[in-house]
Amino acid sequence: MERHVVHGRRRMLAVGSAMLAFACATPAAAQSAGQWKNGQHVYAKVCANCHDSGVGPVIKGRGLDPGHFQHVVRHGQKAMPAFRHTEIDDGALRQVAEMLSKSLPPGLHE
Numbered sequence: 001m002e003r004h005v006v007h008g009r010r011r012m013l014a015v016g017s018a019m020l021a022f023a024c025a026t027p028a029a030a031q032s033a034g035q036w037k038n039g040q041h042v043y044a045k046v047c048a049n050c051h052d053s054g055v056g057p058v059i060k061g062r063g064l065d066p067g068h069f070q071h072v073v074r075h076g077q078k079a080m081p082a083f084r085h086t087e088i089d090d091g092a093l094r095q096v097a098e099m100l101s102k103s104l105p106p107g108l109h110e
């Protein structure tokens with residue numbers, strides 16, 4: 001089998017593939033509310049797919065308000081999809097928002 005590897009993907013293509021990867025991961029992740037251990041778990045399984053890969057902007061270590069995270073996650077913003085309560089419940093969203101608002105920039109790990 002010959003594999004075709006495309007180098008130098010453009011940003012929109014990267015967004016598209018990240019969303020596709022995310023869409024495939026969603027059914028398992030959305031099985032039940034309350035599946036999240038803590039904010040770090042949500043970030044690692046959901047947000048990091050885009051926000052640690054250059055698809056979305058860096059959101060750690062910027063001192064963004066927890067309310068801003070909660071708003072963007074529930075309503076989406078341009079290329080970022082909105083997440084329903086069944087995907088990320090309110091408690092887990094509050095935890096990830098608090099964690100991110102207090103986090104250090106990438107590279108300066110705890």
Ligand code: HEC
Nearest residue numbers: 018019046047050055056057068069072073077078079080
């Ligand atoms: C499918 C990819 C994707 C996923 C998954 C994703 N985001 Fe995003 N996010 C984006 C993109 C792209 C943007 C930039 C949108 C724009 O152009 O305004 C963004 C923007 C944001 C912003 C606004 C940043 C700013 O500068 O104001 C916040 C906050 C945010 N995301 C939080 C999260 C959180 C929290 C999660 C996890 C629950 C998450 N995102 C998951 C793609 C994603």
